[in-house]
Each structure stands twice: as structure tokens, then as C-alpha cells.
Amino acid sequence: MSALSVSYALLFYVATLIFVIGVARKIWIYAKTPAPLKIPTMPAPVTKSGVVLRMAREVVLFASLFKSNKWIWLFGWLFHMAMFLVLARHLRYFTDPVWWWVNLIQPFGKYAAFGMLIGLLGLWARRFFVERIRYITGPSDHLMLALLLGITITGMSMTFVAHTDIVMVKDFFRGLMVGSIRPLPDDINLLLHLAFVAALLIVFPVSKLLHAPGVFFSPTRNQVDDAREKRHIAPWAAELDAAESGN
Amino acid sequence: MADFDIPELKEIPEIPPLKEGAMAHSKPFESKPDFQEPLGFPGELVDNWEQVAVEKLGELKGKFRSLQVFLDSCVKCGACTDKCHYFLGTADPKNMPVARQDLLRKVYRRYYTFAGKFFPKLVGAVDMTKDVLDEWYSYFHQCSQCRRCSVYCPYGIDTAEISMAAREIMDAVGLGQKYCNEIIAKVHKIGNNLGLPEPALADTLEGLEEEVKDDTGVDIKFPLDVKGAEILLVTPSADFFAEPHVDGLIGYAKVFHETGASWTLSSYASEAANFGMFIGSYENMRRISRRIRKAAKELGVKRIIFGECGHAWRVAYSFLNTLAGPWDFLDPNYPVPQHICEYTWEAIQQGKLKFDPSENDHMTLTFHDSCNVARASRMGDKPGGQLEIPRNILKTVCNNYVDMPENTIGEATFCCGGGGGLLTDDLMELRVKGAMPRMAAYKSVVDDYGVTNLAAICAICKTQFAKVLPYYGFTMDQIVSLHQLVGDALILSDAPGDDDDTDDEE
Numbered sequence: 078m079s080a081l082s083v084s085y086a087l088l089f090y091v092a093t094l095i096f097v098i099g100v101a102r103k104i105w106i107y108a109k110t111p112a113p114l115k116i117p118t119m120p121a122p123v124t125k126s127g128v129v130l131r132m133a134r135e136v137v138l139f140a141s142l143f144k145s146n147k148w149i150w151l152f153g154w155l156f157h158m159a160m161f162l163v164l165a166r167h168l169r170y171f172t173d174p175v176w177w178w179v180n181l182i183q184p185f186g187k188y189a190a191f192g193m194l195i196g197l198l199g200l201w202a203r204r205f206f207v208e209r210i211r212y213i214t215g216p217s218d219h220l221m222l223a224l225l226l227g228i229t230i231t232g233m234s235m236t237f238v239a240h241t242d243i244v245m246v247k248d249f250f251r252g253l254m255v256g257s258i259r260p261l262p263d264d265i266n267l268l269l270h271l272a273f274v275a276a277l278l279i280v281f282p283v284s285k286l287l288h289a290p291g292v293f294f295s296p297t298r299n300q301v302d303d304a305r306e307k308r309h310i311a312p313w314a315a316e317l318d319a320a321e322s323g324n
Numbered sequence: 325m326a327d328f329d330i331p332e333l334k335e336i337p338e339i340p341p342l343k344e345g346a347m348a349h350s351k352p353f354e355s356k357p358d359f360q361e362p363l364g365f366p367g368e369l370v371d372n373w374e375q376v377a378v379e380k381l382g383e384l385k386g387k388f389r390s391l392q393v394f395l396d397s398c399v400k401c402g403a404c405t406d407k408c409h410y411f412l413g414t415a416d417p418k419n420m421p422v423a424r425q426d427l428l429r430k431v432y433r434r435y436y437t438f439a440g441k442f443f444p445k446l447v448g449a450v451d452m453t454k455d456v457l458d459e460w461y462s463y464f465h466q467c468s469q470c471r472r473c474s475v476y477c478p479y480g481i482d483t484a485e486i487s488m489a490a491r492e493i494m495d496a497v498g499l500g501q502k503y504c505n506e507i508i509a510k511v512h513k514i515g516n517n518l519g520l521p522e523p524a525l526a527d528t529l530e531g532l533e534e535e536v537k538d539d540t541g542v543d544i545k546f547p548l549d550v551k552g553a554e555i556l557l558v559t560p561s562a563d564f565f566a567e568p569h570v571d572g573l574i575g576y577a578k579v580f581h582e583t584g585a586s587w588t589l590s591s592y593a594s595e596a597a598n599f600g601m602f603i604g605s606y607e608n609m610r611r612i613s614r615r616i617r618k619a620a621k622e623l624g625v626k627r628i629i630f631g632e633c634g635h636a637w638r639v640a641y642s643f644l645n646t647l648a649g650p651w652d653f654l655d656p657n658y659p660v661p662q663h664i665c666e667y668t669w670e671a672i673q674q675g676k677l678k679f680d681p682s683e684n685d686h687m688t689l690t691f692h693d694s695c696n697v698a699r700a701s702r703m704g705d706k707p708g709g710q711l712e713i714p715r716n717i718l719k720t721v722c723n724n725y726v727d728m729p730e731n732t733i734g735e736a737t738f739c740c741g742g743g744g745g746l747l748t749d750d751l752m753e754l755r756v757k758g759a760m761p762r763m764a765a766y767k768s769v770v771d772d773y774g775v776t777n778l779a780a781i782c783a784i785c786k787t788q789f790a791k792v793l794p795y796y797g798f799t800m801d802q803i804v805s806l807h808q809l810v811g812d813a814l815i816l817s818d819a820p821g822d823d824d825d826t827d828d829e830e
Contacts, residue, residue, distance in 0.1 A: 103396070112389040113606065115642045116482065118474045119699050120707035120735060135478065145403035145476035153401060153478075203402065208342055210402035212417045213426070215448040217439070218400050283438040284447075288479055291397030296390045297480035302702055304642045305659045308649045313387055317610065 079260065082249070085271060086258040092275040099282020100290060107294040111311035121302040128301050135298055148203065156196025162189035163232070170247045171254065190233045197226050221284065224273055231270035241267045328753045330795050331413055331760040333767045339406045340415035347416040347757075351462045353750045355500030362509040363608055366498035373497035374452045378435050380496040381428075381489070385436070387606075390485040395432045397479045398422060404473040404481075409738045410466050413757035418463050421473035421483040427460055428490050457499065464490040465501060466754055468744035469602065469635075470695035475735050487744070488604025495603055503748035504599045511612050516561035516595035522549075525591050528564050536574055541820040544581045546573075546589070549623065553588035555580070556620050558596045558640075558661070559631025560783035568805045569786050572632050575807025576664050578814050583671045587629075593619035596636035597783065601643075602745030609639065613647035626655035629662045632805060634694030634782030635743065637663055641701035665781065666703050668810060669713045672720055679813040681723045687777045688724035689809070690769050691715055692762065692789075693737035694782035711735075714781055714806055721813040726773040732765035740780075742788030752791075759792040767796070781806045 122128045134140040139157075143150045166186025169175045201222045204214045235241050242262040252259035261267070280286070293299065310318070357367025370376055385392040404421040406412070411419040418424060426448065433440030433449035440449030450456060469484035494500065510519040520528075529546035536544045547553060557580075563573040580587045593615040600609030620628055628651075630640045640661045645651065651660040659666075671677050691714060703709040711734050719725050732738050741758030769775040780786050780803060789803035 107389060107393055110386060110389040110392050113387065114646060116390060116485070116700070118471060118480055118482065118735075119702060119710065121702075123705075123707060135480075139478055141476055141480065142401070142403050142478040145407070145478075149401050149403055200401075207402065209339070209405040209417070209420060210400075212342060213400050213402065213405065213420065213422050215400070216445065217443075217447045220446070280439075285397070285399045288397040288399050291393045292479045294389060294393045295397070295480040296393070297474050297482050302707060304645055305661075308645045310646050311387070314606065314610075314646070317607070 079263070081263055081268075082261045083258055085261050085268070086249075086253055088272070088275045089253060092278040096278040096281050100287075103282055103287055104290050104294075107290065111313065112296040112300070113311035113314050115300055115302070115304040115309050116296050117300040117302050118297040119302065121300065123302050125301055128299055132293070132299060136292060148199070152196045152199030152203070154196075155192045156200065159189040159192030159196060162186045163193060170243075170250055173247075173251065187236055190229060190236065193229045194226075194233065197222060197229060201226070217284070221280075221286075224277055224280075228270060228273045228277065231266050231273065235264075235266050235270065239264075239266065326753070326756065326795065328756070331757055333760065333764045333796060335764070335768060340412065342417045343415040344417055347410075347414045347419065347466060347754065348459075348462060350466060350751065350754050352465050352746070352748055353502040354461075355502045355505040359502065359505040359509045360495070360498065360500050362512055363495070363500075363505055363603075363605070365495040365500055365505070369498045373457070373499075376497045377452050377457070377493050378431070380493045381432060382436065384489050384492060385432070388485070388489065390482065391489050394425070394479075394481045394485055395429050398425060398429070398481055401478065403476050403478060404483075407473045407476050408467075408483075409470070409472070409741060409761045410468070410754065410758045413741070413760035414466075414754070416466075418459075419466055421477075421481075424463055424467055425481065425483055425486045427456070427463055428486050431456060457494070457497075460490050460494060461499060464494070465746060465751070466758075468695070468739045468741065468746055468758065470739035470743055471699040472695065472736070472739065475699060484744070488601070490604075491602070491745075492604035495605065501603070501745065503750070504603050504745040508599050508603070508608055508612070511595055511599070511615075512608075515590075515592050515615060517597050517599070518561045518565070520561060520564065520594065522591035525564065525589075525594055529589070532570070532574065532577075536577070540578075540816055542581070542816050542818055544574075544577050544816075546577055547587060548589050549591050550586075550588035551622075552624050553586045554625060555585055555587035555627045555629050556593075556616075556623060556625040557587055557589050557629050557631060557664075558593055558616055558636075559589070559664075560596045560633040560636055561594055562783040562787060563631055566783070566787060567790065568801070568803060568808055569632075569783055571808035571811065572786075572805025573807075575805065575809070575811030575814075576631060578811040578816065579664075579668050579671065579677065579807070582814060582816060583676050588623060588625070590616075590619035590623060592622070596630050596633045596640070598636060598639040599745060601635055601639055609643065610647045613639065613644055616644070617648040621653065627658045627662065628654065628660055629664055629667055631664050632781040632783065632807060634696035634784060636783075637781075638696040638700040663703050663713075664807065665713050665717060668807070669704070669717055672717065678815040678817070679721050679810075680815055681721050681813050683813045684722040684809050685724070687722065687804075687809075688726060688773065688775045689718060689722050689777050689779050689804075690726050690728050690766065690775045691718055691733070691806075692728075692740065692766075692778050692780045692785060693733050694780060694785050695737055695739045695743060697781060698737045699735055708734075714779075717806065717810060718779060721809050726769050726775055728765040728769050732761065738762040738765065740782070740785040740788040741792065743782075743784050747784050747788060755788060756792050756795045759788065759796070763792070763796040763798075766798075770798075777802050777804050779804050779806045779809060
């Protein structure tokens with residue numbers, strides 16, 4: 078087995094581990110940290126099903142962002158939705174036989190890459206040309222976009238310019254899934270693509286990519302407006318009451 | 325009139341080009357040991373304040389999910405950058421919500437994240453230094469916690485939560501703000517923001533009874549500490565003195581009188597405002613709230629109703645059950661607490677109140693949605709009732725009503741510029757500039773529809789507008805209390821003789 082295949086295999090094991098444990102740890106922290114006060118941004122739904130709907134509008138349609146700024150919404154939404162299609166298409170490299178719905182979206186998933194590209198370029202351009210956004214942009218914000226663009230461009234060049242030995246790639250990842258290291262094509266596009274993806278997995282739990290789990294835990298979006306009907310109290314706040322019970 | 329430039333009013337506020345450091349000089353007076361200690365804070369800056377600050381941040385992010393999630397989730401998309409009235413009015417980029425949050429976030433990153441510990445430059449993480457603390461003191465007192473940014477953030481990040489945490493940390497190291505902390509100390513000691521003791525309050529209310537009697541010929545009561553009354557009215561203490569607040573109080577009293585309600589004020593809980601929220605102190609907010617619980621128990625009331633006050637209504641509607649509940653000793657047929665607008669609107673719907681809206685014909689009105697009412701509370705049983713009910717009342721008691729432009733009212737409402745513990749003369753430049761977007765929206769309906777007055781249901785908004793309207797070429801009496809309009813149009817069924825309006829001034 079080539080040193081290259083072994084290094085990439087190890088890289089992906091480590092990256093996946095960091096990603097899974099890192100994100101799980103953050104989700105655990107978000108879940109166990111109490112929200113002591115009712116702070117939904119009003120007007121807010123008064124039922125749980127209303128909150129599910131509100132949250133769905135946020136994560137599927139980016140409703141608040143749409144209210145805010147049509148350009149950011151357009152590029153941001155395009156990028157994210159295209160990315161989900163592309164990610165779903167990639168399931169074909171991990172499943173055998175390939176699930177029917179993955180086959181169904183295959184052509185859309187292929188061209189969605191252009192959506193990602195346009196979205197990322199649009200978002201990055203705003204970081205240079207809009208004064209306010211330039212002001213709030215730091216080096217890590219540029220790096221994150223560079224990384225995502227790197228993944229997109231190397232991926233697209235394998236789809237549309239120079240195909241890699243995709244059967245071999247699939248065999249490599251299917252192998253990793255059962256703990257066996259199999260050869261990986263030494264195609265520079267592929268190697269870059271995979272290295273960028275591994276880097277993204279590694280930085281995910283320590284970067285602003287935490288917005289993905291974070292949005293589901295945002296009290297201003299996920300709380301029901303029922304403060305008068307139900308007493309909402311955090312454990313640490315209940316202790317204050319217990320300490321002076323009787324009044 | 326002012327030693328700073330007053331912003332020009334454009335049709336719809338434009339996004340200004342950035343002026344770095346434009347408001348770096350703005351900071352409120354610092355608190356004194358006498359005001360700090362009753363709140364449980366060190367009297368002055370403690371020696372190891374860097375460490376205390378960082379530890380306090382760690383404690384708060386473990387107690388408030390909002391803080392932990394908001395510090396992690398921002399992607400710097402820019403959606404909030406043009407939403408803050410202080411940014412629009414001052415052009416200082418640190419008044420963009422994301423930039424304000426980053427003042428705290430960069431410290432959080434340095435001490436509590438992997439990236440900030442090992443790659444501080446890359447992610448903009450910095451040590452807790454005196455410069456950082458000074459910057460916090462300036463810019464976290466340029467946020468009125470109005471939540472407008474949170475409406476537009478794709479993750480619902482609410483800068484108010486960040487500002488509250490920052491102020492709590494500053495209090496913990498002994499750097500408090502005089503205005504808020506002095507007032508909170510007064511509430512803990514006496515029961516209201518003004519430091520008005522029971523005899524003075526009783527005297528004031530008696531004076532009001534006489535005034536209203538002269539005006540209407542009717543014995544309208546302003547009861548105080550009446551045991552066994554059905555309703556406890558908790559209203560901002562500004563309602564006892566300030567203009568136009570007191571006209572609102574007279575309006576509530578007339579409504580109670582006409583509905584035959586048995587009601588009382590409490591001298592012990594003589595304040596609806598709760599500045600504990602502004603300084604982000606759960607403990608102080610709770611202590612203030614529990615005065616209301618104690619008063620309600622001692623007076624044996626069945627219901628609690630709040631007067632016109634924005635942040636007070638947020639604390640009342642959203643937090644009171646948490647802070648001072650459960651309210652199982654009150655009448656379960658009514659929500660606890662209720663807003664005076666809910667009470668009045670219900671009475672209107674039940675046909676208990678008759679109006680002559682022509683009494684308000686000398687005005688064309690518009691309504692200023694107070695930020696804490698619009699974005700942090702509700703009235704009635706449907707979402708958005710807090711926007712509809714006050715307008716429904718206004719349209720009942722006035723013939724001439726016009727809304728300001730859509731993107732400046734409702735959930736998009738602009739803060740008056742004086743909320744969140746900033747209603748102090750030492751922040752006058754900030755208050756005037758922060759009022760610019762609201763003033764621009766107001767001007768547009770003044771110019772286009774001949775609007776003459778602005779109604780509000782918040783003590784802070786009323787005081788702020790009375791102060792800043794003249795800076796923009798209006799007069800201070802253009803701000804009116806909603807219940808002033810109710811009271812003026814209300815037909816008192818026991819009024820003597822024909823109401824021939826002979827004494828009508830104007």
C-alpha cells in the first residue's frame with residue numbers, strides 16, 4: 078500500500094473523529110446550558126408546532142436573512158442549498174447499491190456545484206466591496222471562504238474537466254468504513270479536494286461553522302411564547318427560590 | 325443647542341459611510357461605591373479585574389444558553405450591519421451589532437476557544453486589557469437592547485443579550501454605570517426609581533384627584549395601598565410626575581373608574597420599571613420583581629395590571645412568572661400580569677367604555693411601537709397583539725390616525741434612542757443621534773399626512789422624545805401618552821350636566 082493512501086486514510090479517520098466528537102461536545106454544551114428566561118424574538122409562535130414551523134422557515138428558507146438583505150440572502154441561500162444537493166449526491170461514494178433517491182438527484186447534484194460557486198464568489202465579493210462587511214471581516218472569514226471555494230473548484234474540475242478514477246475512490250472510502258485501507262488514485266485534483274474536506278472537518282467544531290448546530294439552539298428562535306401560561310425556570314434560578322422559600 | 329452635529333433627517337434613513345471612532349468618546353458617568361454595594365457589586369475596580377472578568381464571562385456562558393450560542397454562531401454575514409439606530413445615527417462602525425458583539429466575542433475566543441488560544445490573530449482574539457474594558461464601557465453603553473438586530477439575524481443573535489452580559493461583567497469587576505445602578509439602589513431601598521417615599525406618593529395622588537375633579541367634575545380616585553382591592557396597578561414612577569406620562573396615569577384612572585374597577589397602587593411596589601434587566605443582572609431583576617409579589621400578597625389583590633412602559637412590560641410579560649411566580653394566589657381567570665392596553669381594549673370590546681373621539685380632533689396621530697413591547701412581549705392571545713391592540717385603541721379614541729412607514733414600525737420598529745439604561749443626560753449626544761431613524765420616519769408622516777403627534781406606551785420613550793423632538797425641529801409636546809388620548813375621549817357617565825366644553829383649552 079502506498080504511503081499516500083495510508084496517510085489519507087489516517088487523515089480521514091482523525092478528521093472524522095475530531096468532527097464528530099467536537100460537534101457532539103458543542104451540541105452537548107448547548108443542550109445542557111439552561112436558557113433561564115423566555116426571550117423569543119416577538120411576535121413569536123404560541124405553540125410548539127408553531128416553533129417547528131418558524132424554525133423550518135429559518136433553516137430551509139433563511140427567512141430572517143431574507144428580511145434583512147436580499148443580496149446576502151441570495152448568495153447565502155444559493156450556496157447552502159446547492160451544497161446540500163452536492164453533499165447528498167456524494168452519498169453514492171459511500172453506499173452500495175446506491176440509494177434510489179441519490180440516483181434521482183445525481184444530475185441536479187452535479188450542476189448544483191455551479192450554485193455553490195456563484196454563492197461563494199458573491200459572498201466573498203461582498204467582503205471586499207461592501208464597506209460595512211469589509212470592516213467586520215477577519216482573516217479567518219477569508220480563509221473559510223477560500224477553503225470552501227477550494228473544495229468546490231477541485232470537485233468541479235473532477236466532474237467537468239478531468240475525471241478521476243471514481244471507482245477506485247469509492248473503493249477507498251468503502252474500505253475506510255470497514256477499517257481496511259485500499260489504494261487511492263494519485264490525482265492532484267482529488268488529493269487537494271480530499272485534503273480541503275479533511276481540513277473543513279477539523280476546523281468545523283472550533284470555527285464559525287458552529288452556526289449549523291447553533292441555529293437550532295437559538296432561544297430567540299426556538300422558544301414558545303407562553304411565558305404567562307407556563308412558569309419557565311432554570312435549575313440554578315430555582316435554587317434562588319428554594320433558598321428563600323415561604324414568600 | 326448642542327455641541328455636536330445633529331443628523332439631517334432624510335426620507336428613509338440612509339446607510340452612512342463608516343466613520344471610525346466617531347463615538348469612541350461617548351461614555352456614561354461611572355457608578356460610585358454607594359450605588360454599587362447595595363446591588364451586590366464591588367464599589368470600585370477590583371485589583372485582579374482581568375481575572376474576575378474572564379471568570380465571570382465563563383460563569384455567564386454556563387448559565388445563559390443565549391450567550392454561549394450567540395458567541396459561537398456568528399458568521400459575519402453582515403445582515404445586522406445596517407439595522408442599529410445608533411449605527412445609522414452615528415456612523416461609528418462599532419455600533420454595527422456584529423461589531424459590538426465582537427468586542428465581547430474576541431475576549432471569549434481568547435480564553436475559551438481553541439482557535440483563539442492558539443491562533444488569536446487569525447480569529448481576532450484579544451487579551452482582556454484595560455483598553456478592551458474601556459471600549460466595552462463605551463460601546464456596551466451605546467446599545468439600547470432594542471433587539472432590532474435579532475429580527476434580522478439568520479441565527480436570531482440578539483445583541484441585547486451580549487450587552488447585558490458585558491454590563492454584568494463590568495459590574496462584577498466594579499465598573500458600573502451610575503444612572504442604572506443609582507436607580508436600582510433606590511428601588512431596593514424605597515420601591516421606585518425616583519426614590520419617592522409613601523407620604524410623597526400619597527400627596528401626589530391626592531393632588532391628581534383634585535386636578536381631575538376640577539377638570540371633569542367627577543371624583544376619580546387614585547387609590548394607594550388599599551387592602552382587598554381587586555387590581556394592583558404597577559406603573560412606571562415617571563407616571564406620577566413627568567409630562568406626558570402623568571396624563572396617561574389619569575387615563576388609566578378614568579378607565580378604571582368608568583369600568584367600576586376596584587384597584588390600587590402600592591407604595592412598596594411603586595415602580596414598573598426594572599433596570600435590573602438593563603444591567604443584565606438576573607439577581608437584581610429578580611429582587612425588584614419580588615417586591616410586586618410581596619405587595620400583591622399583602623394587599624390581597626386578585627389581578628396585576630401594568631401601566632405604559634416598554635421594558636417593564638417585557639420583564640412583566642416575559643419574565644415575571646419566572647422571577648416572581650407562581651401566581652397561584654391570584655384569580656386564574658386572568659393572565660398574570662396584564663397590560664393596561666389589554667384591560668382597556670377588553671372593556672372597549674365589551675361596550676363598557678363610550679368615547680367622543682372628536683375630543684382628539686385637534687391632533688393627527690401616529691404610534692411609536694416601543695421596542696420592548698414590539699419585539700419582546702405580547703398583548704392579548706394572538707402573536708402580534710402587542711402591535712394591534714394599541715392601534716385598535718387609538719383608532720377607537722381618535723379620528724385621525726396614520727402609521728409611519730412599514731419598515732420603521734411593528735417588529736421593525738426603531739428604538740426611541742433612550743432605552744436600555746441610556747436615558748441619562750451624560751449620553752445626550754448618543755440619544756439625539758440614535759433617535760434619528762425614528763425622527764426621520766416621524767418627519768415623513770408629518771410632511772406627507774400632516775401628523776401632529778406621536779403616541780407611545782413607554783415611559784422611557786416619552787421622556788426621550790420630549791427631550792429630543794426639539795433637536796429635530798419639533799416641539800416636546802408632540803409626544804403623548806396613549807391613555808391620555810383614551811382619557812380625553814372617554815365619556816364619563818357620571819359627569820355632571822351637559823358637557824359643553826366651555827373650558828376647553830387649546
